[in-house]
Amino acid sequence: MSAFVVGLTGGVASGKSEAGRCFEALGIAVADADQAARDAVAIGSDGLADVVDMFGAGVLAADGSLDRPAMRRRVFADPDARKRLEGIIHPRVRELLHATCAKATTPYAIAAVPLLAEGGGRQAYPWLRRILVVDVPESVQLQRLLQRDGIDELLARRMIEVQAARRQRLAIADDVLVNDGSLDALGEKVAALDRLYRGLAQQDGAA
Structure with missing residues (x-):
């Protein structure tokens, strides 16, 4: 470790x-926050469920994944929405990064x-x-x-x-x-x- x-x-x-x-x-070993952010809202994750609860099913793409371009446009235009999204994703990213680094050999x-x-x-x-x-x-x-x-x-x-x-x-x-x-x-x-x-x-x- x-x-x-x-x-x-x-x-x-x-x-x-x-x-x-x-x-x-x-x-x-390099743990990447961008990858962790994708994992945090992957299909079936608690993170994605929380995003849908907060912003509605309209943030999902046809395959059930997060519609990133749409979400990006939304939070770029609305600082409050960006803060709420970050409140869901950032703690999960930190947790994933910490766990990945701790397991590194x-x-x-x-x-x-x-x-x-x-x-x-x-x-x-x-x-x-x-x-x-x-x-x-x-x-x-x-x-x-x-x-x-x-x-x-x-x-x-x-x-x-x-x-x-x-x-x-x-x-x-x-x-x-x-x-x-x-x-x-x-x-x-x-x-x-x-x-x-x-x-x-x-x-x-x-x-």
């Missing part, structure tokens, strides 16, 4: 997913949580031993979004603005990975962090 868990987060288009893949390539585990700052930070995730923030300047985020998603600048800026501010993410960080270079450079930085976390996890286990 991995008692030493590192929270991995970062803004949109910061490269946090690629950083997660680099940790996986080094043999480290690697020296330590990574909990990849894109909205860690927005979701309560350390207070919501007290079992995280360290928080790693993948950081890039906003100008780099903007450029990557335009190239990656093929969207206009107005939408790209809006996607950045609806997330926590860069300073808010950095405020909860124990470690900061500046990802403004090449994939090779990112891999080298992740390898250095991996050595750090393996050492810390070993010390933690010995204590």
